[in-house]
Amino acid sequence: MLSAIYSQGRGMTFGNFSVPECGDDELLVRVRATCICGTDLKIAKNGHRKLTAGQTIVLGHEFSGDIEEVGKQVKGYGVGQRVGLAPNSGCGSCDACIQGMSNYCSECTAFGINIDGSHAEYVRIPSNFIVHGNVIALPENISYVEAAALEAFSCVLNGIRSVKINLGDTVLIFGAGPIGLMHLMLALRSGAGNVFVADINRERIGKALVLGADAAFNSETGNIAEELKAANCGRLADVIITACPVAAVIEQSAGLLSAFGRLCVFGGLPAGCGPVEFDANAVHYKNLTITGTTGGSVRDYMSSMRLVSGGKINLNKIISDTFPLNRIEDAYKKAFAGTSGKVAMLADN
Numbered sequence: 001m002l003s004a005i006y007s008q009g010r011g012m013t014f015g016n017f018s019v020p021e022c023g024d025d026e027l028l029v030r031v032r033a034t035c036i037c038g039t040d041l042k043i044a045k046n047g048h049r050k051l052t053a054g055q056t057i058v059l060g061h062e063f064s065g066d067i068e069e070v071g072k073q074v075k076g077y078g079v080g081q082r083v084g085l086a087p088n089s090g091c092g093s094c095d096a097c098i099q100g101m102s103n104y105c106s107e108c109t110a111f112g113i114n115i116d117g118s119h120a121e122y123v124r125i126p127s128n129f130i131v132h133g134n135v136i137a138l139p140e141n142i143s144y145v146e147a148a149a150l151e152a153f154s155c156v157l158n159g160i161r162s163v164k165i166n167l168g169d170t171v172l173i174f175g176a177g178p179i180g181l182m183h184l185m186l187a188l189r190s191g192a193g194n195v196f197v198a199d200i201n202r203e204r205i206g207k208a209l210v211l212g213a214d215a216a217f218n219s220e221t222g223n224i225a226e227e228l229k230a231a232n233c234g235r236l237a238d239v240i241i242t243a244c245p246v247a248a249v250i251e252q253s254a255g256l257l258s259a260f261g262r263l264c265v266f267g268g269l270p271a272g273c274g275p276v277e278f279d280a281n282a283v284h285y286k287n288l289t290i291t292g293t294t295g296g297s298v299r300d301y302m303s304s305m306r307l308v309s310g311g312k313i314n315l316n317k318i319i320s321d322t323f324p325l326n327r328i329e330d331a332y333k334k335a336f337a338g339t340s341g342k343v344a345m346l347a348d349n
Contacts, residue, residue, distance in 0.1 A: 004040075004059045004119035004328055008051040012044040014329045017058055020116065020124035027077060027125040027135060028069035029085070031325065033144035034118040035062040036335040036343045037152060038179070043113070044332075046271065050114040061087040061111040063118030064138065064147030065347075074130060084147040085118075085125070086134040086154065086301040087111040102132065103158075103295030110295075119328060119345070133298050139309045145322070145344050146308055149315040152342070154296030154304040156182040160190060162291045163239045163262040168193035172228060172237040172256060174219065175244030175267060176204035178318045178342040181211055183241050183266070185313055188212050192239075194232055198224055199244075207340040211317060219249070225256055242267050247276045254282035265292040317341075324348050 003017035022028035040059045042048075051057065064084045070077050077083075090097040090105025097105050109128070111117040116124065125135060138147050156179060165171060171192045173183050176199035187195045197208040198219040205216040215231040217224055228236060236258045242249050245267040253263050269276075282288065296304070307313045320341025323331040326348055335343040 001121040002326060002328060004332060005056060006043055006047075006059050007054060007056040008047050009053050012059075014332075017120060019122050022069040022071055022124060023127070024071040025073045025127035025130070026071045027067055027074060027130060029065040029083065029123045029125055030068040030347070031063050031118050031121055031123060032065040032347045033063065033148040034060050034325075034345050035145075035148045035152065035319075036060075036119075036331060036345070037062055038177070040112060040119070041335060042270070048113055055114075057112065057114065058116040058118075058120045059112045060117035060119030061113065062148050062151040063111075063123065064144045064150075065123070068122065077130075077135065082138040082144075084136050084138050084150055084301070084305065085111065085129070086136065086296065086298045087117075087151055088295050088297075089126075089129045089132050089134055092128070092132060100299050101297045103297055121325060121347070136298075136301060136305065139305070142305065142309055143316075145319060145346065146315045147305075148344060149318065149342060150301060150304050150308065151296065152179060153182050153186075153308070153313070153315060154300035155179070155293070156186055157304050157307075158296045158300050159183065159241060159264050159266045159293045160186045162293050163241065163264045163289075165190040165192055165239055167191040169238040170232050170235060170258075171195045171239045171241070173197045173241045173243055174246070174249045174253075175199060175242070176201065176208040176216070176340075177243070179266070180204075180243035181208060181318050181341070182315075183243050184208055184211055184213055185317070187239075187241075189307075189312055196228060196231060196237075201338070201340075203340045224252070228256060237261060240264070245269050245273070247273050250276045251278060254279040254286075254288060257282070257286060257288055259286045260288070261286065262289045262291070265290065268294065319344050322346055
């Protein structure tokens with residue numbers, strides 16, 4: 001099967017990869033839609049800490065599809081069933097897993113990270129993902145491509161929950177890529193009074209305005225503090241979300257928050273870009289709260305699915321480009337070039 005293949009220390013290639021075999025306690029899923037995530041691009045460029053030297057994997061962790069084969073020991077699933085996947089599975093017994101947050105498990109395994117992923121025609125689903133509830137039946141009113149985007153949206157939901165947006169809050173989001181745009185949509189749905197977005201890309205700024213941002217700032221050329229106060233009746237932000245991997249953005253955030261403000265460091269920094277300088281006095285005197293989130297849990301995935309199924313969030317709005325799976329190399333070229341939204345790949349039939 002045609003796949004996007006990464007080998008730790010050797011880089012990325014596109015080519016044929018063996019169709020995986022389904023074990024007795026496993027599922028085999030035929031991929032119907034899969035998205036390219038910023039994490040896929042980072043792995044393709046720089047590798048991943050969870051991979052060993054020379055280890056080869058198929059990339060991709062945002063996907064949906066049909067069950068092609070059911071292992072004889074597996075109950076509750078059937079051939080042809082439409083499913084989505086929460087891609088992180090933990091050990092099941094650590095503090096994080098016991099709290100239902102396997103995405104924080106130190107032994108977490110994930111599709112496209114350290115086991116073969118979805119940028120291919122078929123994905124083998126190991127037994128731990130089945131046992132831990134990661135394989136989720138899809139409602140009929142959610143398309144395959146929306147279901148593929150649910151994984152990224154579940155990560156966003158995790159981030160939004162951490163900063164506890166109150167009714168009427170002012171929210172500032174740094175980054176208007178696919179993740180920033182999903183933060184925008186969910187912040188609006190969460191009752192924020194004003195939501196502002198900052199980015200350096202004019203096309204992405206325009207997309208944020210179309211999706212409902214009250215104003216958008218150019219974070220490269222503008223004075224964010226002054227522009228924010230001018231657009232917000234002289235007030236700074238109650239909540240800031242850094243949906244971009246830029247150290248300077250994190251460093252300036254404390255100065256852009258009002259008293260009792262909350263900061264979510266959502267975008268992880270590339271290796272070698274930290275630590276960052278931070279104004280501890282601003283945290284002290286303004287009683288700021290700083291949090292960070294990574295990934296999403298099965299619960300986050302389920303909550304995200306309900307929001308989409310209920311018509312509260314339209315994830316089609318953040319899909320900017322679609323390719324057939326047999327044009328996987330072209331899809332990656334588009335993703336590497338950068339777009340205002342998410343690149344998705346769909347099964348040929």
